[in-house]
Amino acid sequence: MEQGQKIVGKEPIIELRHINKHFGSVQVLKDVSLTVHKGEVVVIIGPSGSGKSTLCRTINRLETIDSGEIVIDGAVLPQEGKQLAALRSQIGMVFQSFNLFAHKRILDNVTVAPRDVLHTPKKQAEAEAMELLRRVGVGDQAHKVPAQLSGGQQQRVAIARALAMHPKAILFDEPTSALDPEMIGEVLDVMTELAREGMTMVIVTHEMAFAKAIADRVVFLEDGQIVEESTDPKAFFDEPATERARLFLRALEH
Protein backbone atom coordinates (compact mmCIF):
# COMPACT_ATOMS: atom_id res chain seq x y z
CA MET A 1 0.00 0.00 0.00
CA GLU A 2 1.20 3.50 -0.74
CA GLN A 3 1.39 5.84 2.22
CA GLY A 4 2.88 8.65 0.16
CA GLN A 5 -0.13 10.95 -0.02
CA LYS A 6 -0.98 10.68 3.64
CA ILE A 7 -0.45 13.78 5.69
CA VAL A 8 0.61 13.29 9.29
CA GLY A 9 -0.33 16.16 11.56
CA LYS A 10 1.97 18.11 13.81
CA GLU A 11 -0.34 17.86 16.80
CA PRO A 12 0.99 15.38 19.38
CA ILE A 13 -1.58 12.87 20.66
CA ILE A 14 0.68 10.67 22.76
CA GLU A 15 3.88 11.89 24.36
CA LEU A 16 6.16 9.64 26.38
CA ARG A 17 8.87 11.55 28.22
CA HIS A 18 11.85 9.78 29.73
CA ILE A 19 10.00 6.62 30.74
CA ASN A 20 11.81 4.23 33.04
CA LYS A 21 10.44 0.93 34.27
CA HIS A 22 11.81 -2.03 36.17
CA PHE A 23 10.44 -5.52 36.68
CA GLY A 24 12.21 -6.32 39.94
CA SER A 25 15.88 -5.63 39.35
CA VAL A 26 15.59 -5.76 35.56
CA GLN A 27 15.16 -2.43 33.83
CA VAL A 28 12.75 -3.06 30.95
CA LEU A 29 12.38 0.53 29.73
CA LYS A 30 15.37 2.86 29.76
CA ASP A 31 14.68 6.56 29.36
CA VAL A 32 12.26 6.03 26.48
CA SER A 33 10.83 9.15 24.86
CA LEU A 34 8.41 8.95 21.98
CA THR A 35 5.85 11.30 20.45
CA VAL A 36 2.97 10.09 18.31
CA HIS A 37 1.27 12.74 16.21
CA LYS A 38 -2.31 12.91 15.07
CA GLY A 39 -2.94 10.54 12.18
CA GLU A 40 0.43 8.90 12.54
CA VAL A 41 1.02 5.14 12.42
CA VAL A 42 3.96 4.23 14.62
CA VAL A 43 5.14 0.64 14.45
CA ILE A 44 7.31 -0.67 17.29
CA ILE A 45 9.49 -3.63 16.43
CA GLY A 46 12.27 -5.41 18.22
CA PRO A 47 13.35 -8.79 19.56
CA SER A 48 11.36 -10.70 22.17
CA GLY A 49 11.90 -9.22 25.59
CA SER A 50 12.96 -5.87 24.19
CA GLY A 51 10.15 -4.15 26.09
CA LYS A 52 7.93 -3.27 23.13
CA SER A 53 4.73 -4.73 24.60
CA THR A 54 5.51 -3.14 27.95
CA LEU A 55 6.04 0.21 26.22
CA CYS A 56 2.71 -0.12 24.45
CA ARG A 57 0.94 -1.02 27.71
CA THR A 58 2.43 1.89 29.65
CA ILE A 59 0.67 4.32 27.32
CA ASN A 60 -2.68 3.69 29.03
CA ARG A 61 -1.09 2.62 32.29
CA LEU A 62 -1.92 -1.06 32.13
CA GLU A 63 1.73 -1.10 33.21
CA THR A 64 2.83 1.45 35.77
CA ILE A 65 6.08 3.33 35.26
CA ASP A 66 8.83 4.14 37.76
CA SER A 67 9.63 7.57 36.40
CA GLY A 68 8.83 9.76 33.44
CA GLU A 69 5.67 11.34 32.15
CA ILE A 70 2.91 10.25 29.79
CA VAL A 71 0.84 12.95 28.14
CA ILE A 72 -2.35 12.12 26.25
CA ASP A 73 -3.55 14.95 24.04
CA GLY A 74 -2.09 17.57 26.35
CA ALA A 75 -3.19 15.99 29.65
CA VAL A 76 -0.73 14.21 31.94
CA LEU A 77 -1.85 10.64 32.61
CA PRO A 78 -2.69 10.43 36.33
CA GLN A 79 -1.76 7.57 38.65
CA GLU A 80 -5.20 6.18 39.39
CA GLY A 81 -8.85 6.93 39.80
CA LYS A 82 -11.56 8.50 37.70
CA GLN A 83 -9.30 10.81 35.67
CA LEU A 84 -7.19 7.84 34.63
CA ALA A 85 -10.32 5.97 33.53
CA ALA A 86 -11.46 9.04 31.59
CA LEU A 87 -8.15 9.35 29.77
CA ARG A 88 -8.05 5.62 29.08
CA SER A 89 -11.43 5.85 27.42
CA GLN A 90 -9.82 8.12 24.81
CA ILE A 91 -7.15 5.58 23.86
CA GLY A 92 -8.32 2.29 22.38
CA MET A 93 -6.46 -0.95 22.90
CA VAL A 94 -6.38 -4.19 20.95
CA PHE A 95 -4.72 -7.15 22.66
CA GLN A 96 -2.91 -10.22 21.47
CA SER A 97 -5.53 -12.51 23.01
CA PHE A 98 -8.60 -10.46 21.89
CA ASN A 99 -9.99 -10.28 25.45
CA LEU A 100 -13.63 -10.06 24.45
CA PHE A 101 -16.10 -10.30 27.33
CA ALA A 102 -16.94 -14.00 27.31
CA HIS A 103 -20.49 -13.68 28.67
CA LYS A 104 -21.66 -10.93 26.33
CA ARG A 105 -22.93 -11.16 22.79
CA ILE A 106 -20.73 -9.58 20.13
CA LEU A 107 -23.05 -6.58 19.85
CA ASP A 108 -23.00 -6.05 23.63
CA ASN A 109 -19.22 -6.36 23.69
CA VAL A 110 -19.12 -3.33 21.43
CA THR A 111 -21.88 -1.30 23.12
CA VAL A 112 -21.10 -1.85 26.81
CA ALA A 113 -18.42 0.83 27.18
CA PRO A 114 -20.11 3.50 25.02
CA ARG A 115 -23.30 3.02 27.01
CA ASP A 116 -21.79 2.92 30.48
CA VAL A 117 -18.73 5.17 30.09
CA LEU A 118 -19.91 7.67 27.46
CA HIS A 119 -23.62 7.40 28.37
CA THR A 120 -24.62 6.93 24.74
CA PRO A 121 -28.32 6.01 24.49
CA LYS A 122 -28.90 2.30 23.83
CA LYS A 123 -30.38 2.69 20.35
CA GLN A 124 -27.63 4.97 19.14
CA ALA A 125 -24.89 2.77 20.66
CA GLU A 126 -26.36 -0.31 18.98
CA ALA A 127 -26.72 1.40 15.62
CA GLU A 128 -23.11 2.58 15.78
CA ALA A 129 -21.94 -0.85 16.90
CA MET A 130 -23.71 -2.58 14.02
CA GLU A 131 -22.15 -0.12 11.61
CA LEU A 132 -18.68 -0.82 13.03
CA LEU A 133 -19.22 -4.59 13.02
CA ARG A 134 -20.23 -4.43 9.37
CA ARG A 135 -17.19 -2.30 8.62
CA VAL A 136 -14.85 -4.94 10.05
CA GLY A 137 -16.83 -7.67 8.30
CA VAL A 138 -18.56 -9.42 11.20
CA GLY A 139 -22.00 -7.76 11.04
CA ASP A 140 -23.70 -11.16 10.73
CA GLN A 141 -22.09 -12.42 13.96
CA ALA A 142 -23.59 -9.71 16.18
CA HIS A 143 -25.84 -12.04 18.17
CA LYS A 144 -23.32 -14.78 18.86
CA VAL A 145 -20.99 -15.00 21.84
CA PRO A 146 -17.19 -14.72 21.46
CA ALA A 147 -16.51 -18.45 21.81
CA GLN A 148 -18.56 -19.08 18.65
CA LEU A 149 -16.25 -16.92 16.52
CA SER A 150 -12.87 -17.66 14.98
CA GLY A 151 -9.80 -15.89 16.31
CA GLY A 152 -9.66 -13.55 13.33
CA GLN A 153 -13.32 -12.63 13.77
CA GLN A 154 -12.84 -12.07 17.51
CA GLN A 155 -9.91 -9.76 16.86
CA ARG A 156 -11.93 -7.76 14.36
CA VAL A 157 -14.70 -7.44 16.97
CA ALA A 158 -12.05 -6.22 19.42
CA ILE A 159 -11.07 -3.53 16.93
CA ALA A 160 -14.73 -2.53 16.52
CA ARG A 161 -15.06 -2.42 20.32
CA ALA A 162 -12.10 -0.04 20.53
CA LEU A 163 -13.45 2.12 17.68
CA ALA A 164 -16.86 2.42 19.34
CA MET A 165 -15.30 4.72 21.96
CA HIS A 166 -14.26 7.18 19.22
CA PRO A 167 -10.68 7.01 20.46
CA LYS A 168 -8.00 9.57 19.68
CA ALA A 169 -5.59 6.71 19.07
CA ILE A 170 -5.56 2.92 19.19
CA LEU A 171 -2.79 0.77 20.64
CA PHE A 172 -2.27 -2.65 19.05
CA ASP A 173 -0.27 -5.05 21.23
CA GLU A 174 0.81 -7.85 18.89
CA PRO A 175 -2.68 -8.15 17.42
CA THR A 176 -1.94 -11.09 15.13
CA SER A 177 0.46 -13.13 17.29
CA ALA A 178 -2.26 -15.42 18.64
CA LEU A 179 -3.92 -16.01 15.27
CA ASP A 180 -3.74 -18.96 12.92
CA PRO A 181 -1.78 -17.93 9.83
CA GLU A 182 -4.81 -17.94 7.55
CA MET A 183 -6.55 -15.37 9.74
CA ILE A 184 -3.74 -12.84 10.02
CA GLY A 185 -4.55 -11.23 6.69
CA GLU A 186 -8.15 -10.32 7.56
CA VAL A 187 -7.03 -8.49 10.71
CA LEU A 188 -4.17 -6.69 8.98
CA ASP A 189 -6.58 -5.59 6.22
CA VAL A 190 -8.85 -3.94 8.78
CA MET A 191 -5.85 -2.18 10.35
CA THR A 192 -4.59 -1.01 6.98
CA GLU A 193 -8.02 0.41 6.25
CA LEU A 194 -8.01 2.25 9.59
CA ALA A 195 -4.59 3.71 8.89
CA ARG A 196 -5.76 4.93 5.51
CA GLU A 197 -8.70 6.68 7.16
CA GLY A 198 -6.27 8.62 9.31
CA MET A 199 -6.53 6.80 12.66
CA THR A 200 -3.60 7.43 14.98
CA MET A 201 -2.10 4.03 15.73
CA VAL A 202 0.69 2.52 17.78
CA ILE A 203 1.37 -1.03 16.65
CA VAL A 204 3.61 -3.63 18.21
CA THR A 205 4.07 -6.40 15.69
CA HIS A 206 6.27 -9.15 14.32
CA GLU A 207 4.78 -8.85 10.83
CA MET A 208 7.62 -7.03 9.09
CA ALA A 209 6.08 -6.81 5.62
CA PHE A 210 2.97 -5.29 7.18
CA ALA A 211 5.09 -2.91 9.29
CA LYS A 212 6.95 -1.73 6.23
CA ALA A 213 3.72 -1.12 4.36
CA ILE A 214 1.69 0.58 7.07
CA ALA A 215 4.21 2.56 9.15
CA ASP A 216 4.70 6.29 8.98
CA ARG A 217 7.43 5.78 11.52
CA VAL A 218 9.29 2.69 12.67
CA VAL A 219 10.69 2.46 16.16
CA PHE A 220 13.27 -0.24 16.77
CA LEU A 221 13.49 -1.17 20.45
CA GLU A 222 16.14 -3.34 22.01
CA ASP A 223 16.92 -3.94 25.69
CA GLY A 224 14.36 -1.32 26.66
CA GLN A 225 15.91 1.43 24.59
CA ILE A 226 14.97 3.04 21.33
CA VAL A 227 17.91 2.12 19.16
CA GLU A 228 16.67 3.50 15.89
CA GLU A 229 13.70 5.54 14.74
CA SER A 230 12.85 6.22 11.13
CA THR A 231 10.14 8.11 9.30
CA ASP A 232 11.12 6.31 6.13
CA PRO A 233 10.09 2.69 6.74
CA LYS A 234 11.21 1.55 3.31
CA ALA A 235 14.72 2.87 3.90
CA PHE A 236 14.76 1.43 7.41
CA PHE A 237 13.83 -2.07 6.32
CA ASP A 238 16.13 -2.02 3.29
CA GLU A 239 19.08 -0.29 4.86
CA PRO A 240 18.87 0.29 8.65
CA ALA A 241 21.27 2.87 10.02
CA THR A 242 22.34 0.93 13.10
CA GLU A 243 24.18 -2.34 13.27
CA ARG A 244 21.76 -3.72 15.87
CA ALA A 245 18.72 -3.12 13.69
CA ARG A 246 20.58 -4.69 10.78
CA LEU A 247 21.33 -7.79 12.84
CA PHE A 248 17.72 -8.02 14.01
CA LEU A 249 16.29 -7.75 10.49
CA ARG A 250 18.82 -10.18 9.09
CA ALA A 251 18.01 -12.73 11.79
CA LEU A 252 14.35 -12.57 10.73
CA GLU A 253 15.22 -13.48 7.15
CA HIS A 254 16.53 -16.87 8.18
Next chain:
Amino acid sequence: MSITALLTQFGDRYLAALWTTYKLTALSFILAAALGIVITVMRISPIRPLRIAADLYVQVFRNIPGAALLILLVYALPYLQVVLSYFTCVLTATTLIPAAFCSEYLMSGMNTISPGQIEAARSLGMTFLQMIKNVVLPQAVRSSVLPMTNLLVATMLTTALASQVPLSPTDLTGIVSYISTHAVGGVTAFLISAALYCATAVVIGQVGNLIDRKVRILR
Protein backbone atom coordinates in the same frame (compact mmCIF):
# COMPACT_ATOMS: atom_id res chain seq x y z
CA MET B 1 -48.84 -42.56 65.80
CA SER B 2 -49.10 -43.42 62.13
CA ILE B 3 -48.24 -40.90 59.42
CA THR B 4 -51.91 -40.55 58.49
CA ALA B 5 -52.94 -39.90 62.07
CA LEU B 6 -50.15 -37.34 62.47
CA LEU B 7 -51.06 -35.57 59.25
CA THR B 8 -54.76 -35.54 60.10
CA GLN B 9 -54.12 -34.04 63.50
CA PHE B 10 -51.16 -31.75 62.66
CA GLY B 11 -51.39 -31.27 58.87
CA ASP B 12 -52.18 -27.58 59.14
CA ARG B 13 -49.31 -27.03 61.53
CA TYR B 14 -46.92 -28.84 59.16
CA LEU B 15 -48.01 -26.55 56.36
CA ALA B 16 -47.50 -23.48 58.54
CA ALA B 17 -44.09 -24.81 59.60
CA LEU B 18 -43.13 -25.47 56.00
CA TRP B 19 -44.11 -21.91 55.17
CA THR B 20 -41.96 -20.56 58.03
CA THR B 21 -39.00 -22.59 56.79
CA TYR B 22 -39.50 -21.41 53.19
CA LYS B 23 -39.92 -17.80 54.27
CA LEU B 24 -36.75 -17.90 56.39
CA THR B 25 -34.84 -19.68 53.63
CA ALA B 26 -35.88 -17.25 50.91
CA LEU B 27 -35.26 -14.13 52.99
CA SER B 28 -31.92 -15.44 54.27
CA PHE B 29 -30.75 -16.41 50.82
CA ILE B 30 -31.68 -13.09 49.22
CA LEU B 31 -30.05 -11.10 52.02
CA ALA B 32 -27.03 -13.42 52.10
CA ALA B 33 -26.56 -13.07 48.33
CA ALA B 34 -26.76 -9.28 48.53
CA LEU B 35 -24.38 -9.15 51.50
CA GLY B 36 -22.12 -11.74 49.87
CA ILE B 37 -21.83 -9.58 46.75
CA VAL B 38 -20.98 -6.49 48.80
CA ILE B 39 -18.38 -8.43 50.81
CA THR B 40 -16.88 -9.84 47.61
CA VAL B 41 -16.59 -6.43 45.95
CA MET B 42 -14.90 -5.17 49.11
CA ARG B 43 -12.48 -8.11 49.02
CA ILE B 44 -11.27 -7.21 45.53
CA SER B 45 -11.47 -3.43 45.90
CA PRO B 46 -8.38 -1.25 45.60
CA ILE B 47 -8.94 0.05 49.15
CA ARG B 48 -6.95 -1.97 51.63
CA PRO B 49 -9.01 -1.42 54.82
CA LEU B 50 -12.11 -2.62 52.95
CA ARG B 51 -10.28 -5.73 51.81
CA ILE B 52 -9.08 -6.49 55.34
CA ALA B 53 -12.52 -5.95 56.88
CA ALA B 54 -14.20 -8.17 54.29
CA ASP B 55 -11.61 -10.94 54.61
CA LEU B 56 -12.08 -10.82 58.35
CA TYR B 57 -15.86 -11.06 57.93
CA VAL B 58 -15.52 -14.20 55.84
CA GLN B 59 -13.06 -15.80 58.26
CA VAL B 60 -15.35 -15.11 61.23
CA PHE B 61 -18.71 -16.10 59.79
CA ARG B 62 -17.49 -19.07 57.82
CA ASN B 63 -16.11 -20.56 61.01
CA ILE B 64 -18.70 -19.77 63.67
CA PRO B 65 -21.29 -22.46 64.49
CA GLY B 66 -24.83 -21.32 63.73
CA ALA B 67 -26.08 -22.21 67.22
CA ALA B 68 -23.30 -20.17 68.84
CA LEU B 69 -24.14 -17.16 66.68
CA LEU B 70 -27.83 -17.49 67.51
CA ILE B 71 -27.07 -17.65 71.25
CA LEU B 72 -24.98 -14.50 70.95
CA LEU B 73 -27.76 -12.70 69.09
CA VAL B 74 -30.49 -13.77 71.51
CA TYR B 75 -28.64 -13.54 74.83
CA ALA B 76 -25.65 -11.23 74.33
CA LEU B 77 -27.11 -8.41 72.22
CA PRO B 78 -29.63 -7.36 74.91
CA TYR B 79 -26.60 -6.43 77.09
CA LEU B 80 -25.79 -3.87 74.40
CA GLN B 81 -29.35 -2.58 74.61
CA VAL B 82 -30.16 -4.29 71.29
CA VAL B 83 -33.21 -6.49 71.58
CA LEU B 84 -34.24 -8.18 68.35
CA SER B 85 -37.32 -10.32 67.84
CA TYR B 86 -36.69 -14.07 67.79
CA PHE B 87 -37.50 -14.17 64.10
CA THR B 88 -34.97 -11.41 63.38
CA CYS B 89 -32.33 -13.17 65.48
CA VAL B 90 -32.77 -16.38 63.48
CA LEU B 91 -32.85 -14.49 60.18
CA THR B 92 -29.67 -12.61 61.09
CA ALA B 93 -27.83 -15.82 61.94
CA THR B 94 -29.01 -17.57 58.79
CA THR B 95 -27.96 -14.57 56.70
CA LEU B 96 -24.55 -13.70 58.13
CA ILE B 97 -23.18 -17.24 57.82
CA PRO B 98 -24.34 -18.05 54.25
CA ALA B 99 -23.11 -14.60 53.13
CA ALA B 100 -19.55 -15.66 53.97
CA PHE B 101 -19.93 -18.83 51.90
CA CYS B 102 -21.60 -16.89 49.09
CA SER B 103 -18.54 -14.65 48.92
CA GLU B 104 -16.23 -17.65 48.77
CA TYR B 105 -18.20 -19.09 45.84
CA LEU B 106 -18.18 -15.78 44.01
CA MET B 107 -14.43 -15.48 44.52
CA SER B 108 -13.89 -18.88 42.93
CA GLY B 109 -16.33 -17.92 40.16
CA MET B 110 -14.15 -14.89 39.47
CA ASN B 111 -11.12 -17.08 38.97
CA THR B 112 -12.72 -18.27 35.73
CA ILE B 113 -12.43 -14.75 34.25
CA SER B 114 -9.29 -14.23 32.21
CA PRO B 115 -7.14 -11.28 33.41
CA GLY B 116 -7.20 -10.03 29.83
CA GLN B 117 -10.90 -9.19 30.13
CA ILE B 118 -10.12 -7.03 33.15
CA GLU B 119 -7.45 -5.20 31.17
CA ALA B 120 -9.88 -4.76 28.29
CA ALA B 121 -12.46 -3.26 30.64
CA ARG B 122 -9.87 -0.87 32.08
CA SER B 123 -8.59 0.09 28.63
CA LEU B 124 -12.16 1.01 27.65
CA GLY B 125 -12.19 3.55 30.47
CA MET B 126 -14.40 1.67 32.92
CA THR B 127 -14.04 2.60 36.57
CA PHE B 128 -13.62 -0.14 39.16
CA LEU B 129 -17.35 -0.32 39.86
CA GLN B 130 -18.29 -0.25 36.16
CA MET B 131 -15.90 -3.13 35.57
CA ILE B 132 -17.39 -5.06 38.49
CA LYS B 133 -20.92 -4.47 37.23
CA ASN B 134 -20.33 -5.17 33.53
CA VAL B 135 -17.62 -7.79 33.47
CA VAL B 136 -16.77 -9.36 36.82
CA LEU B 137 -20.00 -10.01 38.71
CA PRO B 138 -22.10 -11.28 35.79
CA GLN B 139 -19.45 -13.86 34.98
CA ALA B 140 -18.76 -14.75 38.62
CA VAL B 141 -22.48 -15.30 39.26
CA ARG B 142 -23.01 -17.34 36.12
CA SER B 143 -20.01 -19.51 36.93
CA SER B 144 -21.17 -20.20 40.47
CA VAL B 145 -24.76 -21.35 39.95
CA LEU B 146 -24.08 -24.90 41.15
CA PRO B 147 -22.32 -23.92 44.40
CA MET B 148 -25.04 -21.31 44.96
CA THR B 149 -27.63 -24.08 44.59
CA ASN B 150 -25.83 -26.00 47.31
CA LEU B 151 -25.73 -22.84 49.39
CA LEU B 152 -29.49 -22.46 49.09
CA VAL B 153 -30.00 -26.00 50.35
CA ALA B 154 -27.49 -25.43 53.16
CA THR B 155 -29.26 -22.20 54.08
CA MET B 156 -32.57 -24.02 54.28
CA LEU B 157 -31.06 -26.63 56.59
CA THR B 158 -29.49 -23.88 58.70
CA THR B 159 -32.92 -22.34 59.27
CA ALA B 160 -33.57 -25.34 61.53
CA LEU B 161 -31.92 -23.08 64.11
CA ALA B 162 -35.36 -21.50 64.38
CA SER B 163 -36.44 -24.55 66.36
CA GLN B 164 -34.22 -23.32 69.22
CA VAL B 165 -36.27 -20.18 69.86
CA PRO B 166 -40.00 -19.78 70.45
CA LEU B 167 -41.50 -18.87 67.08
CA SER B 168 -45.13 -18.99 66.09
CA PRO B 169 -45.69 -20.60 63.72
CA THR B 170 -42.51 -22.57 64.24
CA ASP B 171 -40.38 -24.10 61.48
CA LEU B 172 -40.12 -27.65 60.13
CA THR B 173 -37.75 -28.73 62.88
CA GLY B 174 -39.57 -26.88 65.65
CA ILE B 175 -42.81 -28.65 64.74
CA VAL B 176 -41.22 -31.96 65.71
CA SER B 177 -40.63 -30.84 69.28
CA TYR B 178 -44.11 -29.34 69.37
CA ILE B 179 -45.67 -32.64 68.35
CA SER B 180 -43.48 -34.59 70.76
CA THR B 181 -44.77 -32.52 73.66
CA HIS B 182 -48.41 -32.62 72.54
CA ALA B 183 -48.69 -36.21 71.30
CA VAL B 184 -46.61 -39.34 70.88
CA GLY B 185 -45.12 -38.42 67.53
CA GLY B 186 -41.84 -40.22 67.95
CA VAL B 187 -39.61 -40.72 64.96
CA THR B 188 -42.52 -40.51 62.53
CA ALA B 189 -43.09 -36.83 63.23
CA PHE B 190 -39.45 -36.23 62.47
CA LEU B 191 -39.58 -38.34 59.29
CA ILE B 192 -42.32 -36.13 57.86
CA SER B 193 -40.17 -33.03 58.37
CA ALA B 194 -37.13 -34.77 56.97
CA ALA B 195 -39.10 -35.82 53.87
CA LEU B 196 -40.22 -32.23 53.32
CA TYR B 197 -36.64 -30.94 53.64
CA CYS B 198 -35.40 -33.60 51.22
CA ALA B 199 -38.14 -33.03 48.65
CA THR B 200 -37.44 -29.30 48.67
CA ALA B 201 -33.68 -29.88 48.32
CA VAL B 202 -34.24 -32.18 45.33
CA VAL B 203 -36.37 -29.56 43.59
CA ILE B 204 -33.78 -26.84 44.32
CA GLY B 205 -31.05 -29.08 42.92
CA GLN B 206 -32.97 -29.77 39.71
CA VAL B 207 -33.78 -26.12 39.14
CA GLY B 208 -30.15 -25.21 39.83
CA ASN B 209 -28.97 -27.67 37.18
CA LEU B 210 -31.41 -26.23 34.66
CA ILE B 211 -30.29 -22.67 35.35
CA ASP B 212 -26.63 -23.67 35.19
CA ARG B 213 -27.10 -25.25 31.78
CA LYS B 214 -28.89 -22.16 30.55
CA VAL B 215 -26.46 -19.50 31.74
CA ARG B 216 -23.15 -21.36 31.49
CA ILE B 217 -20.56 -19.26 29.68
CA LEU B 218 -19.10 -20.74 26.50
CA ARG B 219 -15.31 -20.61 26.49
